[in-house]
Amino acid sequence: MVRDIADFLYWIALGLMVVIVLLGFWVLRLKQHVGERERQLAAAREQLVRTQKLRALGEMLSGLAHAFNDVFTPILGRAQLLGGRVTDPQLKHWITIIERSAMEGAKTARRMQEFTRHRGPHRSVPLNLNTLVSESVDATRPRRGESIELVRELGQVKNVSGDPLALREALENLVNNAIEAMPDGGTLTVATSMDGGEAVVTVTDTGDGMTPEIQRKIFDPFFTTKENASGLGLSTAEAIVQRHGGQIEVESVPDKGSAFRVRLPLAGSAPRAxxxxxxxxxxxxxxxxxxxxxxxxxxxxxxxxxxxxxxxxxxxxxxxxxxxxxxxxxxxxxxxxxxxxxxxxxxxxxxxxxxxxxxxxxxxxxxxxxxxxxxxxxxxxxxxxxxxxxxxxxxxxxxxxxxxxxxxxxxxx
Ligand SMILES: Nc1ncnc2c1ncn2[C@@H]1O[C@H](COP(=O)(O)OP(=O)(O)O)[C@@H](O)[C@H]1O
Ligand SMILES: [Mg+2]
Missing domain, CATH: 3.40.50.2300 (Response regulator)
Structure with missing residues (x-):
């Protein structure tokens, strides 16, 4: 009788132990699961905060850009009117400086606007990418200096459609970054090609390159690793390219160099724009x-x-x-x-x-x-x-x- 009770208790204890062990496993898995979910939630929250911040910033800048525009328009207009009347070369020169400064100011306002991703009633015309690339590279010639070798590998590309001024600005920003990444000289390669149904422009440098941490932030507005730089170049470029239905891809190795690839959809039927x-x-x-x-x-x-x-x-x-x-x-x-x-x-x-x-x-x-x-x-x-x-x-x-x-x-x- 006593043995029966002892046996009984033994089995009960064994059963309980198994249950406890199983419970232990279950709790452990639950914990892992919760941890995973918490991480996902934190990431989502971070992303949301970032989006909200950017939106707030965008709205603020949009307002500022608008106000600046109304300031620069009369300055520019009056300077041009004056320029037409004045004959004294010294005065003419000064007026040109005023005009150019107002234009620069207006350009800055425009950059602020670009990454708010507002769609302006932008021009949309069929564009030859090779011409666009050549123009962008030519515009940056003064900054290139002697020590940077330029290589053009322009392939046969079909037309894309878009706003030539905006796209040129996007490309110029990439080229300028490439130049700035090679303070001691190097090779700047601009290439165009077709990839599937897309036209591709690649801007490659043999410069400083970027660590993965830096790469993660480069498209953030105001992110810069340079002194006296705006940090708006890539966010602007990205906004412009996205507005054209394209995207920018980056590959970079520290101390070896970087490649920025811009993919753009081809021009469809002639746009009404x-x-x-x-x-x-x-x-x-x-x-x-x-x-x-x-x-x-x-x-x-x-x-x-x-x-x-x-x-x-x-x-x-x-x-x-x-x-x-x-x-x-x-x-x-x-x-x-x-x-x-x-x-x-x-x-x-x-x-x-x-x-x-x-x-x-x-x-x-x-x-x-x-x-x-x-x-x-x-x-x-x-x-x-x-x-x-x-x-x-x-x-x-x-x-x-x-x-x-x-x-x-x-x-x-
Ligand atoms: N070709 C490049 N090589 C190395 N770093 C680059 C390159 N392009 C961009 N970057 C990095 O991305 C940052 C942001 O670029 P950008 O938005 O053009 O702003 P800015 O040029 O004013 O700093 C740069 O400060 C630099 O750290
Ligand atoms: Mg830049």
């Missing part, structure tokens, strides 16, 4: 009756002076609804309007203009923070877009192209 895009071809323009709509007084007056000098008649409106009222009673050959305005914006105005008189062209002036597609612009009746800060010759060219002048006999055919 062309009609809207960029600066229209200048034609011998006639004096046009222009309605200029702009809420920023400095910019408004600048445009007026520029157009007046170009022999045009100018009527000013301080915002969209002011302009709409004028347009109902007066006839104009062209409406030149800012986009962002209180009460009635440029797009709404364009629609009113087209409803009242469908043949009156509308030229839209935008800053860079604009999120309009070509379709939206066409739908509202916008005929052309110019980005601020405006250049005098661009304004003339746009007006000349949009306002049909007295056609010369040979043009009639």
């Amino acid at each position: 062309q009609k809207l895009s960029g600066v229209p071809r200048p034609r011998a323009g006639a004096a046009a009756r222009c309605l200029v709509v702009e809420d920023e007084a400095n910019v408004r007056d600048m445009i007026k002076d520029v157009l007046t000098i170009g022999g045009h008649q100018v009527t000013l409106a301080v915002d969209g609804s002011d302009a709409a009222d004028m347009f109902k009673t007066e006839t104009f050959d062209i409406v030149i309007t800012d986009l962002a305005m209180p009460r009635l914006d440029g797009l709404q105005l364009a629609r009113i203009v087209k409803n009242l008189r469908p043949h009156t062209p509308v030229l839209l002036l935008t800053g860079w923070g604009v999120t309009l597609t070509v379709d939206e612009l066409e739908e509202h009746g916008v005929d052309a877009v110019l980005a601020k800060p405006l250049r005098m010759d661009e304004i003339f060219a746009a007006v000349a192209s949009l306002v049909p002048g007295p056609t010369k006999p040979e043009e009639k055919a």
Whole structure:
């Protein structure tokens, strides 16, 4: 009887031990699982914070860029006007410096804007990648110096489609980085090729290279390992390339060098953007009756002076609804309007203009923070877009192209 009880207890104890061991295993696995999940959560949280930070930064910069643009536009415009009047070479030189500085400032504003990934109504035209690469390399020649050997390996590439200025800027940023990575000289190779359905540009240097830790951060805005550098080159380049439906890949070995590969989709069927895009071809323009709509007084007056000098008649409106009222009673050959305005914006105005008189062209002036597609612009009746800060010759060219002048006999055919 006692033995039976002892046996019984023995089996119970054994059973319990097995259960405890199994439980132990189970708890261990559970812990591993929880640990794994916690790590994933932390990573996701980090990513979210980063995204939020970038977005906040982007919005702030977008606002700043816009404000800067309105500052640089009149400086640039006035400097160009002055440049046309002044004959003293010394004064002319000073004015050129003012103009160039304003242009540089505007470019910086644009860079700030780029990585906010806002889609501007950017030009989209078929582009020969080899030409684009050559131009980008040529633009950086002064920085290259004697000690850097340039190798071009330009292959047969099909056209891509996009904004030539923006893409050139992206490529220039890559080339500049390559040059900066080779302070003691080396070889800079630019190559183009086709890979599957994509066109590829590779910028390779034999410079400093990057550690994996650095590589992880290089596309972050403001990340830099250089003194007096903006850290915006790659984030800008990436934003531009992504906006074109492409991507940038990096390979790098410390002390050996780096290769940046830009992949871009090929140009599809001819984009409709062309009609809207960029600066229209200048034609011998006639004096046009222009309605200029702009809420920023400095910019408004600048445009007026520029157009007046170009022999045009100018009527000013301080915002969209002011302009709409004028347009109902007066006839104009062209409406030149800012986009962002209180009460009635440029797009709404364009629609009113087209409803009242469908043949009156509308030229839209935008800053860079604009999120309009070509379709939206066409739908509202916008005929052309110019980005601020405006250049005098661009304004003339746009007006000349949009306002049909007295056609010369040979043009009639
Ligand atoms: N070709 C390269 N070789 C080595 N490091 C590079 C290269 N390109 C970029 N980098 C690294 O990425 C960082 C960010 O580049 P970028 O965004 O162009 O900013 P910046 O050139 O103003 O520093 C650089 O500071 C550098 O550390
Ligand atoms: Mg750079």
